[in-house]
Amino acid sequence: GNSVxxxxxxxxxxxxxxxxxxxxxxxTGYPSLFWYVQYPGEGLQLLLKATKADxxxxxxxxxxxxxxxxxxxxxxxxxxxxxxxxxxxxxLNTNAGKSTFGDGTTLTVKP
Amino acid sequence: GAVVSQHPSRVIxxxxxSVKIECRSLDFQATTMFWYRQFPKQSLMLMATSNEGSKAxxxxxxxxxxxxxxxxxxxxxxxxxxxxxxxxxxxxxxSARDPDSYFADTxxxxxxxxxxxx
Numbered sequence: 001g002n003s004v005x006x007x008x009x010x011x012x013x014x015x016x017x018x019x020x021x022x023x024x025x026x027x028t029g030y031p032s033l034f035w036y037v038q039y040p041g042e043g044l045q046l047l048l049k050a051t052k053a054d055x056x057x058x059x060x061x062x063x064x065x066x067x068x069x070x071x072x073x074x075x076x077x078x079x080x081x082x083x084x085x086x087x088x089x090x091x092l093n094t095n096a097g098k099s100t101f102g103d104g105t106t107l108t109v110k111p
Numbered sequence: 112g113a114v115v116s117q118h119p120s121r122v123i124x125x126x127x128x129s130v131k132i133e134c135r136s137l138d139f140q141a142t143t144m145f146w147y148r149q150f151p152k153q154s155l156m157l158m159a160t161s162n163e164g165s166k167a168x169x170x171x172x173x174x175x176x177x178x179x180x181x182x183x184x185x186x187x188x189x190x191x192x193x194x195x196x197x198x199x200x201x202x203x204x205x206s207a208r209d210p211d212s213y214f215a216d217t218x219x220x221x222x223x224x225x226x227x228x229x
Binding site: 089 | 152153154157219222
């Protein structure tokens with residue numbers, strides 16, 4: 001079956017530090033890959049996505065590249081801010097439309 | 112972008128009562144909606160897939176008689192937790208896909224409903 005494995009958290013960084021949250025997946029076929037962000041007490045918001053190998057998704061300074069050879073979709077940001085503190089979920093979609101989520105990684109950015 | 116709303120955002124009820132949660136797609140028609148449950152500091156667990164005009168498809172281990180899902184229109188799906196008990200307390204999140212969108216495989220999530228059963 002499909003699965004998504006995320007880097008375990010929590011992750012604590014100082015403001016302006018470089019962020020990497022690792023994500024690897026197992027899936028049949030050619031899934032679309034997503035990163036979602038969840039702020040406290042809220043639902044999930046789509047952060048970025050990529051639909052095929054070598055695609056790079058980017059938004060709000062965050063980037064992730066769909067690497068088929070390593071089955072990875074690592075999330076990166078060059079300089080984090082306090083407002084980036086949230087839980088980040090890596091996910092994949094298959095043609096069946098269902099999403100498979102990773103366990104989430106909690107990021108705390110300190111001033 | 113597509114917007115999905117949920118109502119209510121928070122609900123507190125007594126054990127044994129039923130609670131209805133609404134999920135609406137505000138600016139698109141959603142033939143498929145998904146219901147998730149999220150426990151504190153955990154990932155989302157898919158409960159069921161709600162299809163407009165037909166019966167919902169439940170994931171293994173989810174009691175369909177306890178979690179009633181109705182998707183009567185292209186913009187509204189409801190989840191009713193029947194005879195709620197304290198162990199049903201959780202954060203319930205819905206999502207919807209816009210089949211006519213270029214990003215048809217993207218799910219748009221509602222803000223979630225916090226259910227507390229006393």
